[in-house]
Amino acid sequence: MNLLKKINIEKGITITQVTHSHESSTYGNRIIKIKDGKVQ
DSSP: OHHHHHHHHHHHHOOOOOOOOHHHHHHOOOOEEETTTEEE
């Protein structure tokens, strides 16, 4: 995860992560929640 964060910062490359883990979601700059197929 740290490598992906480094690439994102240094190269400006967007990384998309899909997870159910709250711990993993803390690495993101933005969190988009989806419930029952709808963005919340």
